[in-house]
Amino acid sequence: MYLHVNPKWWKRHSVVERGLTFTIGFLLAVNNVENCEAVPIIHLSSLSKVNGVTTQGENIADNGGIKAAYLAYNEWTASSILENMDPTVEPCDDFYRFACGGFLRDTMIPDDKTSVNTFSIISDKLQKQLRASIEEESKPDDPRPFKLLKTYYQNCMNTTHIEEEGMDPLHRNLKELGGWPVLMINSWVEENWSWKDTVYKLRNKGYSINYFINIRIDSDYKNSSKNIIYLDQATLGMSRKYLSRGLRDKIVKAYFNYMVDIAQILGADRDYAAEQLKESLEFEIKLANISLPSEKRRNITALYNPMTIAELSKRFPSIPWMEYFNTILAPITSVTEDEVVVVKAPSFITELEKLLVQTPKRVLANYLMWRVADSSVSYLNDEIRKQQFEFFKIVEGKTERESRWKKCTNSVSSRFSTIVGALYVRKYFNGNAKNDAIEMVSQIRTQFIKILHTIDWMDNKTREAALEKAQSMTTYIAYPDELLDDKKLKKFYKKLEISSGSYLESALNLSRFRKNNTFEALRKPVNKSEWISHSKSAIVNAFYSPTKNSIRQSLKGLKMGLKVNGVTTQGENIADNGGIKAAYLAYNEWVRRNGPEAQLPGLNYTGRQMFWLSAANTWCSKFRPEKLKLRITTRVHSPPEFRVLGPMSNMPEFSKDFNCPLGTKMNPKDKCAVW
Structure with a gap:
C-alpha cells in the first residue's frame, strides 16, 4: 500500500527520530525485521551540548544514511505496488486486475490456508509477534492475567497431555449433561x-x-x-x-x-x-x-x-x-x-x-x-481432530492443517483478546501511529459531515439527526490506555481461574467467565468510554457499531456460476461506496494543506491516481474455490474484487483521475450514490 509521509508528523520529531523512522523502514524492507517498533527513539534534548565541529563529519554521514534509507523505503513501497499490479490491463476496463493482477498471478495459497490477502499477510506477521510474546517465560512479577494467558497457551501446546487424556474429557462432560443417546442405545432414559x-x-x-x-x-x-x-x-x-x-x-x-x-x-x-x-x-x-x-x-x-x-x-x-x-x-x-x-x-x-x-x-x-x-x-486429541479436518477440506478446500503454535496463538488471541492486546501494545506499538490514525479518522469524519450537508435525498429533520450522530460518534483508535494499567487488568480477570491440565476444561472455564461478564452488563449503564469492549488491539480490522454509534480501528472475478446476494450485502456495499468517497475527500484536503506528494520510483502516477491504487491494493485477494463459494454464500460483504469495482465505478472522481471515457466499465453512464 502507498504510504504517505505527513509533514506535521515530520516537523514535530527530531532529526534522529526522522532518521530512525526511515532506517527502521529500510531494515524492515531488507531484513524483514518484525520488532521494528521496539527500537528505542533517542531525543536530542536529553543530550548535553554537542560540539558541531567535532561531529561534523558524522553528521554529514548521518544525513546521507537517512537519505539512503528514505530512498530505499520508497523503492520498497513502490516495488510492492508494482508487484501487485498488472499494467497490461486497462484501468478503465478492470481496475481490480490493473491494481491486483500481479498478485493474483503470482500468489500461491499455502496448504494450511484457504485464502491470501493483504490483511492475512499483515495478520501472519502479527501472529509471529504474538507468539514471541506469549512464549516468553513468565517472570515472578508479571501481572496475573498474563500468567493465565500463558497457562492456557501451554495447555493448548501440551499435545502429550491432550493425547493421554484422549476423549475422556468429552465423555465426562456428556455424562454430566445427561448422556448422548446415540452412544447409549437402550440405557438412555x-x-x-x-x-x-x-x-x-x-x-x-x-x-x-x-x-x-x-x-x-x-x-x-x-x-x-x-x-x-x-x-x-x-x-x-x-x-x-x-x-x-x-x-x-x-x-x-x-x-x-x-x-x-x-x-x-x-x-x-x-x-x-x-x-x-x-x-x-x-x-x-x-x-x-x-x-x-x-x-x-x-x-x-x-x-x-x-x-x-x-x-x-x-x-x-x-x-x-x-x-x-x-x-x-x-x-x-x-x-x-x-x-x-x-x-x-x-x-x-x-x-x-x-x-x-x-x-x-x-x-x-x-x-x-x-x-x-x-x-x-x-x-481434543489428534484422532478426532483429523476427522474435523476432513470436513473442513470439503467445506473450505484446505489441504493441510495449520501448525500447532498457530492454532494455539489464534485460540489465545480470540479468547484472551484484552490480555493479548496488552502484551502487544507494551512490546510493539508505536504511539505515533495511534496519533496519525486519530488524525486520519478525524479528517474522514469532517468530510463525511460535509457530505451530509450536500446530499439531496434527506429531509432537513433527518439531516439534523444524521449530523448529530456523526458529530457524537465515538472513536476507538488502536488501544485504550487502560491496557497499560496492571491494576485494571487484574481487577477485570480477578474471577478467572485457569490451571495447568485439561485444554478443554480451560476453554470452558474461560467461556463461563466471559458469559458471566456479559450478564453483569445487564444491570450497568452503557459506558461508551468503557475500555474492555474496545481493547482488541492485536487484530487487523476496522468496523462501525450501530448500537453504540462508534467506529473502531485496530492496529494492524467470479467464474464459478455464483451470484452475490445484493440484498444481504447491501449495507456493506453502501458503506464501501460512502467510505471511499469520504477518504478521497479527506486526502484532497490533506493535499490542499500540505501540497502534492512526490512520485514513487517507477510509478508514473499522480497523487490522486495513487490514492485509488492504494485503496485497491487493500483488497488484493486470492481464494480457494471452496472458500470463495462459502464466503459468497454466508458473508455480508461482497467479494474483494467487487469492493473495488463497485465503489470506484460509482465515483466520478475516479473516472476523472484516470481519464476514463463515459461508457467504459469503470465509468458507466448510470452510477449509484447514497452518501
Missing part, C-alpha cells in the same frame, strides 16, 4: 430428560446456551445508554443457507457424514449413529427453515419487538420464561415479570414452540449433545 434442564447444565459447564434460543445482552437499539436482553433465533451448527437446501446439498451431506464420524470415534455403532443423527439433522434443518434469512434481518425496526416477561409468557406459554431467564442469568442477576426483553424474531419463537412439542426427546437430546461434541473437538 427419555422420561428423565428435559431440554430446558439440559440447557441449564450447558450454562453451568460453559457450553453455549443458544442451540434452541439465542439470549444475549447488548445496548438497547432505541436507547443506547442502557443494556437490554435480546431473544433471537437459534445459533445453528452451519449456515442457514446450506441447511435450508437439505441433504441434497454437498456441504450438508459432508456435515452429516462428519456427525456420524464423530459419534463413531466416540464409541457409537456407525449404522445406528447414521439412523439417529439423520433425525437430528432433519431437526436442525427445521430450525433453519423457521429462522429468518439474512435478507429479512436488515430492518432493525422489524427486529425490535419489546415485551415484558409477563407478556412473553402469555404470547409463548409453553416455555417457563421466568424460570428460564433466572436459571441462566444466575448467579449474576435475576429478573422479574416486568423485565423488558426485545424479541428479534417472534415468528421463530412461535414455530419453535411447536417444534419442541412435536419432536421426540431422543432427537432433541441427540441434537444438543451433537452440538456439545462438535464444539469440543478442537480441544
Whole structure:
C-alpha cells in the first residue's frame, strides 16, 4: 500500500527520530525485521551540548544514511505496488486486475490456508509477534492475567497431555449433561430428560446456551445508554443457507457424514449413529427453515419487538420464561415479570414452540449433545481432530492443517483478546501511529459531515439527526490506555481461574467467565468510554457499531456460476461506496494543506491516481474455490474484487483521475450514490 509521509508528523520529531523512522523502514524492507517498533527513539534534548565541529563529519554521514534509507523505503513501497499490479490491463476496463493482477498471478495459497490477502499477510506477521510474546517465560512479577494467558497457551501446546487424556474429557462432560443417546442405545432414559434442564447444565459447564434460543445482552437499539436482553433465533451448527437446501446439498451431506464420524470415534455403532443423527439433522434443518434469512434481518425496526416477561409468557406459554431467564442469568442477576426483553424474531419463537412439542426427546437430546461434541473437538486429541479436518477440506478446500503454535496463538488471541492486546501494545506499538490514525479518522469524519450537508435525498429533520450522530460518534483508535494499567487488568480477570491440565476444561472455564461478564452488563449503564469492549488491539480490522454509534480501528472475478446476494450485502456495499468517497475527500484536503506528494520510483502516477491504487491494493485477494463459494454464500460483504469495482465505478472522481471515457466499465453512464 502507498504510504504517505505527513509533514506535521515530520516537523514535530527530531532529526534522529526522522532518521530512525526511515532506517527502521529500510531494515524492515531488507531484513524483514518484525520488532521494528521496539527500537528505542533517542531525543536530542536529553543530550548535553554537542560540539558541531567535532561531529561534523558524522553528521554529514548521518544525513546521507537517512537519505539512503528514505530512498530505499520508497523503492520498497513502490516495488510492492508494482508487484501487485498488472499494467497490461486497462484501468478503465478492470481496475481490480490493473491494481491486483500481479498478485493474483503470482500468489500461491499455502496448504494450511484457504485464502491470501493483504490483511492475512499483515495478520501472519502479527501472529509471529504474538507468539514471541506469549512464549516468553513468565517472570515472578508479571501481572496475573498474563500468567493465565500463558497457562492456557501451554495447555493448548501440551499435545502429550491432550493425547493421554484422549476423549475422556468429552465423555465426562456428556455424562454430566445427561448422556448422548446415540452412544447409549437402550440405557438412555427419555422420561428423565428435559431440554430446558439440559440447557441449564450447558450454562453451568460453559457450553453455549443458544442451540434452541439465542439470549444475549447488548445496548438497547432505541436507547443506547442502557443494556437490554435480546431473544433471537437459534445459533445453528452451519449456515442457514446450506441447511435450508437439505441433504441434497454437498456441504450438508459432508456435515452429516462428519456427525456420524464423530459419534463413531466416540464409541457409537456407525449404522445406528447414521439412523439417529439423520433425525437430528432433519431437526436442525427445521430450525433453519423457521429462522429468518439474512435478507429479512436488515430492518432493525422489524427486529425490535419489546415485551415484558409477563407478556412473553402469555404470547409463548409453553416455555417457563421466568424460570428460564433466572436459571441462566444466575448467579449474576435475576429478573422479574416486568423485565423488558426485545424479541428479534417472534415468528421463530412461535414455530419453535411447536417444534419442541412435536419432536421426540431422543432427537432433541441427540441434537444438543451433537452440538456439545462438535464444539469440543478442537480441544481434543489428534484422532478426532483429523476427522474435523476432513470436513473442513470439503467445506473450505484446505489441504493441510495449520501448525500447532498457530492454532494455539489464534485460540489465545480470540479468547484472551484484552490480555493479548496488552502484551502487544507494551512490546510493539508505536504511539505515533495511534496519533496519525486519530488524525486520519478525524479528517474522514469532517468530510463525511460535509457530505451530509450536500446530499439531496434527506429531509432537513433527518439531516439534523444524521449530523448529530456523526458529530457524537465515538472513536476507538488502536488501544485504550487502560491496557497499560496492571491494576485494571487484574481487577477485570480477578474471577478467572485457569490451571495447568485439561485444554478443554480451560476453554470452558474461560467461556463461563466471559458469559458471566456479559450478564453483569445487564444491570450497568452503557459506558461508551468503557475500555474492555474496545481493547482488541492485536487484530487487523476496522468496523462501525450501530448500537453504540462508534467506529473502531485496530492496529494492524467470479467464474464459478455464483451470484452475490445484493440484498444481504447491501449495507456493506453502501458503506464501501460512502467510505471511499469520504477518504478521497479527506486526502484532497490533506493535499490542499500540505501540497502534492512526490512520485514513487517507477510509478508514473499522480497523487490522486495513487490514492485509488492504494485503496485497491487493500483488497488484493486470492481464494480457494471452496472458500470463495462459502464466503459468497454466508458473508455480508461482497467479494474483494467487487469492493473495488463497485465503489470506484460509482465515483466520478475516479473516472476523472484516470481519464476514463463515459461508457467504459469503470465509468458507466448510470452510477449509484447514497452518501
